[in-house]
Amino acid sequence: MSRGSGRAARVLTRVAAILVALALSGAAGVYALSERALARTYAVPQPQLRPPTGGTAVARGAHLATAVANCVLCHGEDLGGKVYADAGALGVIAGPNLTRGRGGIGAAFTDADWVRAIRHGVRRDGTSLIVMPSETYVHLSDRDLGALVAYLKQLPPVDRTPPPTRFGPLGRVLLASGRLPLLVAPKTPRVPAVPDVPPDTTAAYGRYLADVGGCRGCHGLGLSGGRVAGPDSLPRAANLTPAGLGGWTEADFVRAMREGRRPDGSAIDAFMPWPTLGRMTDAELRALWRYLERVPPRPTGTR
Numbered sequence: 001m002s003r004g005s006g007r008a009a010r011v012l013t014r015v016a017a018i019l020v021a022l023a024l025s026g027a028a029g030v031y032a033l034s035e036r037a038l039a040r041t042y043a044v045p046q047p048q049l050r051p052p053t054g055g056t057a058v059a060r061g062a063h064l065a066t067a068v069a070n071c072v073l074c075h076g077e078d079l080g081g082k083v084y085a086d087a088g089a090l091g092v093i094a095g096p097n098l099t100r101g102r103g104g105i106g107a108a109f110t111d112a113d114w115v116r117a118i119r120h121g122v123r124r125d126g127t128s129l130i131v132m133p134s135e136t137y138v139h140l141s142d143r144d145l146g147a148l149v150a151y152l153k154q155l156p157p158v159d160r161t162p163p164p165t166r167f168g169p170l171g172r173v174l175l176a177s178g179r180l181p182l183l184v185a186p187k188t189p190r191v192p193a194v195p196d197v198p199p200d201t202t203a204a205y206g207r208y209l210a211d212v213g214g215c216r217g218c219h220g221l222g223l224s225g226g227r228v229a230g231p232d233s234l235p236r237a238a239n240l241t242p243a244g245l246g247g248w249t250e251a252d253f254v255r256a257m258r259e260g261r262r263p264d265g266s267a268i269d270a271f272m273p274w275p276t277l278g279r280m281t282d283a284e285l286r287a288l289w290r291y292l293e294r295v296p297p298r299p300t301g302t303r
Contacts, residue, residue: 033176034167041126042185047115049142051149061151064144067279068213069137071098071148080104080158084131091171093131093182094162098152103161106152114149121184128185130165135188139211143196181229201283206291209284213277215240223292226301228271235269236300243297253289254282 051057065071065079074095076082081097081104097104109117116122121134140148167175174180181187197208210216210223218237219225225237225244238244245253252263258278260268268274280288 030172030176034172037175037178037183039127040183042120042122042128043126044116044120044122044185047112047119049111049115049146049149051111051114051146051153052143053150057147057150058154060144061147061149063279063281064140064148064212065151067276068209068284069140069148070214070273070276072276073273074131078158079152079155080160081162083162087168087171089168089170090174090180091165091167092163093165097158097160097162099155099158101157102159104158106155106157111149111153114152115145118145118148121188128183130182130184132184133214133217134184136212136214136217138188138191139194139208141194141197141208144212199283199287201286201290203287203290203294205284206287206289209280209288210291213288218272220301222298222302223295224298224300224302235271238272239298239300240292241295241297242293244300245292250286250289253292254285257285 066077071079074082074084075098076095079098080101081095083092083094085093087093098106100106113124116124117129117132117134118137119134119140120138121129121132123129137145167180171180175182197205199205215223218228219240220237223240225239228234228237248263255261255263256268257274257280260270260272260274260278262268
């Protein structure tokens with residue numbers, strides 16, 4: 001090897017070493033920033049709600065968990081936990097086991113823990129939960145939140161230990177830069193607690209169902225649909241305002257929710273959780289339809 005080529009090789013080796021050092025330093029910085037975001041604590045009001053007892057409350061809580069509030073979507077039909085999304089470099093999101101079984105959180109949770117997590121998206125130590133839709137559940141009335149907690153406390157034990165939610169390299173970068181809004185505590189609004197919202201078939205109750213059922217999470221605050229937050233592969237959300245549902249009847253809406261079919265017979269993408277939302281009662285679906293009929297029409301995607 002000539003003297004010149006040896007010198008060039010040494011220079012390239014030094015450059016490579018510098019690049020590796022910079023990459024490691026950058027990775028360490030990203031990890032530190034993402035850990036700081038995960039470790040941030042949030043002050044929330046001390047939970048005062050005392051869950052009711054009795055079969056009526058538990059039955060209402062079961063209906064909320066399996067139909068309206070869709071808890072089973074992330075935690076599994078038995079609420080024993082499951083992997084909700086495996087997004088490769090972004091990471092893995094798993095709904096924990098909510099029961100008192102081995103690997104579950106139910107045995108250790110107090111009433112205050114349940115209320116804090118559901119209403120505010122915050123753990124006992126003050127850190128934020130991940131993905132938990134507390135920005136939706138904060139609208140639950142005290143009566144319904146109490147019924148939901150009453151149901152969760154008496155779940156049959158399920159022995160299952162889902163993997164913990166974790167962030168991959170890309171997830172860490174996005175989390176560190178504030179571009180991955182999966183921490184729910186900072187985006188959960190402070191709203192006055194409502195003691196009770198009696199079920200009926202009015203548009204007002206339909207709005208309550210839309211609020212606590214998470215419709216606005218995918219369809220936007222104005223329910224006009226469009227792009228859903230997440231990977232580009234996700235289907236676009238439908239426009240639920242009269243501008244999008246023009247020509248639909250209440251029977252069409254109920255069929256869509258119960259059978260996953262539009263009026264023309266085409267299938268609704270399985271990303272829309274109609275199999276669980278379709279468990280709403282006839283009265284609830286009527287109330288929801290009456291609300292959607294009265295939503296101001298908006299062009300698709302104008303939130």
